[in-house]
Amino acid sequence: MILALEMFRSLPRTVAGRAVGARVPGLLSGFAAPLRLVTLDAPVVQRPGWARLRTRLSGICGSDLGMLSGRTSLYFSAVVSLPFVPGHEVVADLVEDCEDLPAGTRVVVDPVLTCAARGIEPCADCARGATNRCSRITVGDVSAGLQTGFCHDTGGGWGQQLTAHRSQLHPVPGGLTDEQALLVEPVACAVHTALRAGVSAGDRVLVSGAGAVGLFATLALRRLTPAAEIVVVAKHQHQRDLALALGASDVVAPGEALRRVRRSTGAFQLRPELSSPYLLGGVDVAVDAVGSRRSLETALHATRAGGRVVLSGMPAAADLSAAWFRELDVVGSYASAQTEPGGRSAFDLALDLVGDPALAAVAAGVAAYPLHRWREALDHAHSTGRLGTVKVAFDPRRTQ
Amino acid sequence: MTRPGLVLEVDDRTPPLVVHEGLGFRLEDFPLGTRVIYPPESLPAIRDVEAAIRDALLHPVDSDPLPERLFAGMRLTIAFDDVSLPLPSMRRPDIRQRVIEQVLTMAAEAGVDDVEIIAANALHRRMTPAELEHIVGERVFRSFHPQGRLYNFDAEDRDALAHLGTTELGEDIEISKRAAESDLLVYVNVNLVAMDGGHKSVGIGLASYKSLRHHHNAHTMVASRSFMDHERSAMHHSAWRIGRVIKDTVNVFQVETTLNNDVFPAPYEFLMKREWEWSVRDQASMLAVRRGLALAPQKLRHKLFHDLRAPYGLTGIAAGEVEAVHERTLERVHRQQKVEVQGASDVLVLGVPYLGPYNVNSSMNPILATCMGLGYYFNSYLNHPLVRRGGAVILYHPLDEGFNQLHHPSYVDFYEEVLAETTDPAVIGATYERQFAEDPWYRHLYRTSHAYHGVHPFYMWYWAAHAMDHVGDVIWVGGDRRVAARLGFRAASTLADALEMASGSVGTSPSITYLHNPPHLLADVRV
Numbered sequence: 001m002i003l004a005l006e007m008f009r010s011l012p013r014t015v016a017g018r019a020v021g022a023r024v025p026g027l028l029s030g031f032a033a034p035l036r037l038v039t040l041d042a043p044v045v046q047r048p049g050w051a052r053l054r055t056r057l058s059g060i061c062g063s064d065l066g067m068l069s070g071r072t073s074l075y076f077s078a079v080v081s082l083p084f085v086p087g088h089e090v091v092a093d094l095v096e097d098c099e100d101l102p103a104g105t106r107v108v109v110d111p112v113l114t115c116a117a118r119g120i121e122p123c124a125d126c127a128r129g130a131t132n133r134c135s136r137i138t139v140g141d142v143s144a145g146l147q148t149g150f151c152h153d154t155g156g157g158w159g160q161q162l163t164a165h166r167s168q169l170h171p172v173p174g175g176l177t178d179e180q181a182l183l184v185e186p187v188a189c190a191v192h193t194a195l196r197a198g199v200s201a202g203d204r205v206l207v208s209g210a211g212a213v214g215l216f217a218t219l220a221l222r223r224l225t226p227a228a229e230i231v232v233v234a235k236h237q238h239q240r241d242l243a244l245a246l247g248a249s250d251v252v253a254p255g256e257a258l259r260r261v262r263r264s265t266g267a268f269q270l271r272p273e274l275s276s277p278y279l280l281g282g283v284d285v286a287v288d289a290v291g292s293r294r295s296l297e298t299a300l301h302a303t304r305a306g307g308r309v310v311l312s313g314m315p316a317a318a319d320l321s322a323a324w325f326r327e328l329d330v331v332g333s334y335a336s337a338q339t340e341p342g343g344r345s346a347f348d349l350a351l352d353l354v355g356d357p358a359l360a361a362v363a364a365g366v367a368a369y370p371l372h373r374w375r376e377a378l379d380h381a382h383s384t385g386r387l388g389t390v391k392v393a394f395d396p397r398r399t400q
Numbered sequence: 401m402t403r404p405g406l407v408l409e410v411d412d413r414t415p416p417l418v419v420h421e422g423l424g425f426r427l428e429d430f431p432l433g434t435r436v437i438y439p440p441e442s443l444p445a446i447r448d449v450e451a452a453i454r455d456a457l458l459h460p461v462d463s464d465p466l467p468e469r470l471f472a473g474m475r476l477t478i479a480f481d482d483v484s485l486p487l488p489s490m491r492r493p494d495i496r497q498r499v500i501e502q503v504l505t506m507a508a509e510a511g512v513d514d515v516e517i518i519a520a521n522a523l524h525r526r527m528t529p530a531e532l533e534h535i536v537g538e539r540v541f542r543s544f545h546p547q548g549r550l551y552n553f554d555a556e557d558r559d560a561l562a563h564l565g566t567t568e569l570g571e572d573i574e575i576s577k578r579a580a581e582s583d584l585l586v587y588v589n590v591n592l593v594a595m596d597g598g599h600k601s602v603g604i605g606l607a608s609y610k611s612l613r614h615h616h617n618a619h620t621m622v623a624s625r626s627f628m629d630h631e632r633s634a635m636h637h638s639a640w641r642i643g644r645v646i647k648d649t650v651n652v653f654q655v656e657t658t659l660n661n662d663v664f665p666a667p668y669e670f671l672m673k674r675e676w677e678w679s680v681r682d683q684a685s686m687l688a689v690r691r692g693l694a695l696a697p698q699k700l701r702h703k704l705f706h707d708l709r710a711p712y713g714l715t716g717i718a719a720g721e722v723e724a725v726h727e728r729t730l731e732r733v734h735r736q737q738k739v740e741v742q743g744a745s746d747v748l749v750l751g752v753p754y755l756g757p758y759n760v761n762s763s764m765n766p767i768l769a770t771c772m773g774l775g776y777y778f779n780s781y782l783n784h785p786l787v788r789r790g791g792a793v794i795l796y797h798p799l800d801e802g803f804n805q806l807h808h809p810s811y812v813d814f815y816e817e818v819l820a821e822t823t824d825p826a827v828i829g830a831t832y833e834r835q836f837a838e839d840p841w842y843r844h845l846y847r848t849s850h851a852y853h854g855v856h857p858f859y860m861w862y863w864a865a866h867a868m869d870h871v872g873d874v875i876w877v878g879g880d881r882r883v884a885a886r887l888g889f890r891a892a893s894t895l896a897d898a899l900e901m902a903s904g905s906v907g908t909s910p911s912i913t914y915l916h917n918p919p920h921l922l923a924d925v926r927v
Contacts (some may be wrong), residue, residue, distance in 0.1 A: 238659055263813050268841045 002042045003396065004159025007067070007272075008083040033068040037372060040085075040277070042163075043155035047141045048279055049166045051098035051106065057182045057368060058157025059089030059393045060381040062212075062213065062291065063314050064149075068378065071229040072314065078372035080150040087157025087394065088149030091172065091181040092164075099166045107128065108184045109146035110347055113137055113154070129339020132192070147335065158371065162227035164221040167338075170347045181355045181361035185336075187359070188350035190216035191224065193287060193337040195346075199225035203284035206261060208299045210243050210251070212390050213312050214289030215362070221287075222247025229264070231283070233257045233298065236261055238388045242374050245358035248261055254298070261302040271297040278322060283307065287304035289320060293318045303328055325394040362390045369400035406739045408674070410434040415675045417916065418686075420751035421796040421878055422764060423701040424693045425671070428895060434912040435745060437786075438674055439921035443736050445713020449495070452717050453502050454462045456655065460720030461728065466503065466653060472511030472578060474583040478503055479553075479576075482521040483531050484757035486592040486659055486751075487918075491709040495657050497537035498586045499717075503655075503688035504540065512521055515576055517550040520587070520605025523612065523759065523853035525807055525846070526552040531761070535659060554841050555608040555853065562913040563610075564649050567641040571614035576606040580650050589656045593780075593920055594628040594733045597656045598726035599643020600636065605641075609808040609837050614638055616858075617833075621865040626779040628922055630730075643722060650688065655719040658732040659712040661919035669707070670920060697802075737922040744925060746901060746910035748787035748871075749895070750777045752797040753918055758852065758860065758902065762807045766883045767815060767860050772912045774874065775863025784925040785870055786913050792902035793872035799879040799887075801863055806850055810842045815859035815886065823888030833858050872905040 042052060064086050066072040087109035096103050115126040118140025125133035138144035145151020150165060155162035172181040194217060194242045199205060205227045207214050214232060221227050232243040240251040252260045252269040258277055262269045267281025278301035286299035291313025308329040318336050323330050336346030353359065367389050369377035374394070381392040408414070416427035417436060430436070446452045457466040468478065478497045483489070493653070494891055500517065507515055515537065519527055532550060533541040544550035553576055554560060562577040579585045579602065587605075591597045603611065614620075615638035623626075623634035630636035647651065664671045669690065670682035678686070716732040720724045729840040754764060756772040764772070778785065805814045818832050833855060836842065842854025845873060874889040875898040884891035893900035899910070915923065 121620060178588060259813055260817060262841060263817070263835070266840045 001003065001039050002011060002160040003371055004038060004040050004085045004155065005035055005084050005394075006038045006040070006085055007035050010234040033378070035068055035374065036157055037374060040159065040231055042161040043085075045163050045165075047151055049099060049159040051166070052161055052162055052163050053090070053092035053109070054094040054095050054161055055087070055157050055394075055396045056091045056106070056178050057366075057393045057395055058087035058091070059182055059186065059391055060184070060377065061089055062211065064356050065249070065378070065381055066291070066314055067135055076146070077145040077370055078263075081145050081152040083158040084145065084150055084152045085156035085162065086149050087159070087162070088147045089182060089185040089393070090148070090157035090162065091178050092157070092162070094169075095161065095315065098169065099149060101166070101171065106172045106181070108166050108172055108181050108243070109148055109157075109345070110168045110170065110188070110336070111149055112339070113141070113142060113145055113147060113151060114167060116327060117169040129337055131338045132335040133337075147279060158394050158396070159373075170351065176354060177363060179366040180360065181352050182366060182391065183359060183363055184347060184350045186212055186391075187216045187220070187353050188211070188310075188336040188346040189333070189348040191349045191353070192340060193217045193310055193333040194220035194224050195341050196331055197221065197225065197285045197287060197310050198308055199227045199285055201226040202228045204229045204265060205231070206257070206283040207232045207248070208257065208286060208288050208295045209290035209313065210236075210239035210363065211385060213287065214287070215239070215242050215246055215390060217287050217289050217312055218248050219246040219314075219353060219356060219359065224349065227285075231257070231261065231264070233295075236385045236388070239385060242358065242362065242390070245361070246356075254294070255299050258302055265304070268377040274336055275319075280305075282361075283350065285310065287312050287315050288315065291315050300328065365389060365391075367392045368395040368398070370394070370400060371396050406438045406440055407741060408436045410436060410437065411431055413676070416488055417675050417914065418671060418751075419749075419796050419842050419914075420753035420918070422752065422769070422798050422801060423698065423705055423754045425690075425751065425814040426796070430749075430895070431899070431912060434749075436916050437739055437741060437921060437923055439661055439919045440736060441695040442672070442713070442919075443715045445660055445662075445715065449498060449714050450502070452714065453499050456717045456719040457502060457506065461718055461724040463653060463720035466719065467506050467510060469584055469651075469653060470507050470510035470512050474512055474514065474585070475581065476515045476584050477514050477579045477582040478515065478517045478586045478588060479520045479579060479602065480517070480535065480588040480842050481590050481596070481601070482519045482524055482552075483527050483535070483539050483606065483760045485590045485596065486710065486712060487755050487760070488663065488708045488710045488759060489534065489760065490659075490712050491665070493537055493710075494532065494535045495590060495659070495714055496535050496588045497540065497718055498541055499655050499657070500536055503586050503588070507802070508811060515544075515549065515721070516880055517544050518576060518579065518606065519552045520601065521553050522605050522607055523555055523609065523859075525850045525852045525858055528850065554847055556847050558567045562811070564645060566640075567645055569638075569641060569643055571608045571638060573603070573645050574608045574611040575602065575640050575646065579606050582651070584651050584653055586653045586655060589654065591656055591658045591729045591733055594630070594730055594922060597729050598636070598640070599646070599722055600639045601654065601722075602650070602652055603639045603642040609853070611642065613833075613837070616862060618829045618862045618865045621825070621862045622869045623762055624779075624866055626781050626785070626866070627775075627863075628779055628848045629782050637671060643861060647722060648786070652721065654716065654722045654725045656725050656729040656735065657714060658716045658729055660715050662711050662713055662737055663919040665708060665711050702763070707917055718757045734922065738782070738924050741875055741913075741923045741925045743927055744784055744786055744791070745913040746791045746906040747794060747899070747912045748791065749794045749912060750796070751917075752777070752795055758856070759804075759807075763801045763807060764797075764817075765801060765803045765811055766799045766887060767811055767857050769795075769799060770887055771860035771863045773797065774867035775860070777917065778864075778867040780915065780917070780922055781919065782922060782924045784927050786915060786923050786925055787871055789870055790872040790905060791886065792906050792910070793871050794866065794875050794877060794898045794902070795879075796877045797879060799876055799883040799891070807852060808857070809845055809851050810836055810854040811852075812838070813855040814861075819886050819888070825868065828861060829858060873902045875901055881905060
């Protein structure tokens, strides 16, 4: 038996979440989220290539918070299987041998449950390495679930044990701490975002948001693309400092983003009636690293005609007029792929990046909570910007 | 010699003194011994203004009479000082209207029909039709504006600019092509302070950024002693070099006018009197105005002040050759404004009023307040600054009147972005000026809306460069602390607090001078 946090089906809580979640997310996730601490049988998938893992650390991601506070679109309800144990940013030890990996190996988990994990013939996307676009995430050896952490059968990082397929596992080099390893999955997503951004030499890039997603995207954009200028929109001082350390050319406050982009790109600013201003001209590429309406509209409004907007955060409803009028390429960036442009997997690239000294500082600031303090952890995760933290995680090994 | 009664030392019997602070004023008790410098009393105005104008045009200095310089078939251009002069705006009829009407009458008599009238606004905002009409009068406006022959100068219209060459120091001279290629350019000026007029009129008023950047920069401003003394002002030296080249190329007929100190109309006349001479009626007016201002919302106070029109009187007019005319003008300005003062003090106190040259019908944002206090008032001296090197300047202004998005869009960016990085005028100029000056959006707003040019906030900051270089402390009484900090200064609640804060640099018993303006005065400081 293991201790785990379980998300369960609760119509009243889901309705309450959708009604007030956006306004008082901390209150909701702390006291009214459809989440409970339970004792479960350890998850096991009796198929070749699967093995049990003991969780060392598991992060709390923005998508987890969105789900718990009812802000996630019902679009995703078809690709999860309730009840499930959340947690897809996972550092764990192998409890048993898994093909070539011996028991005790410390691994990080690529959470996407691809055709390989499901024991079925690879779909066209999986066959060419675009595993994050897998078309068969509801069939095969395990229940529906786009990722570990959203699937009933696999368990997730918010439990003491979970199970994963060999195709998901990446051994952690000995030089990395658990906290650094915890950042591998979100950095891999950032790597994918940076490569989806299609940045050309000399491009100006705007990153809207300086939470974990925005900060890691900044690092990936600086290291993996020929971007000339990366402007990051940050609300808090520690985010400003980190963004600069991770490669931002400039950091601006949310209310100043459009004005700064306007000036640095020589764009024209227009102010429509009863609406927010926008630019004619602007950056070549914008990354929405928050997913809020305001952040997404900042990205859309600050991008030049024909430019590209990358949805890195799970997006909210927003005015897409700019995408039509300015002929923007709006592209999604979901999870990460086993074969990124260049041929390497996003996790391999991420494992190279997490050794960065600025990221080591982020890792050193990871706030870890035992499972039973989950309300406190979620409240902390809701307020990371204000409290000076980048990543909050569960450490199921801890009792205090 | 000192004009009697204009310099006062505060003693036991001295009443509280008026200090302007934005859209209002306060009565301040100054420490005993504070030296107060009052503006000289207003000179008597010329009674027959029309005759004086006609006389100046018919008997110019070092020039043929205007009618002899006019001929049929010629191209005549009339340029005039824009809305930044005088302050406040003059009651109708504006003196420029009266001069322009007589020039046009003479031109008509000579059979001149190719006439254009240009507001010499340089990089200032375009004036609205109503503002143009206020200056040139209804008849001139109606005759010229609809046909496009009365317009604002556009320093960004490349096709309408003429490059006349460079000075011996390599300074570009680029001015209005129409003015440069006219058979005669008549410039109609209003000299409110000693800084105006002379070669500054055409050489700056009708010039582009390419030309202005040579003297509107931090280095030149710091090297000027003061802006009100064209012989010791590096900015004026440059303008004079440029003006002399223009003089060799362009046929200029300069008309300069000077005004007396009748700034405030009823019921605000008491503001032009010394407090210890206030009558019962003056005191009642003061109380009524103060009470009214205290109760009025910000918008109403703004309207009350910006609707003021000054009942100025004309003290003189001269026409003809630029430098010869300007000499006479300066003599009249000095006669009206100059006050002899002995020695500099440790602390200079200045009240910054609601109005400066760049917020007519607009708001006095913190950058303009800085320019008004540390640029204009600090520089209201001849020979030596009123405050010793390393001393303190204490200014009164709330620093919170916001930015006018129509008139000052680049100011917002300057405040939010540039001043957030540095307040050093030299660094600001080297790092950011070009980008703002060439920004296409600011250009667009300058040309098609009513925005000051993108580079204008830089110029405002440069105006303060000499003061910032000279003094050790700048403290704003009643100023928003956050804004003051952004500007690189400090804020205090009261004068006593400000003096306490400045005690580190000027000691606990500093000598204090209060420059009691407006109306304007020019301190002739003898050390």
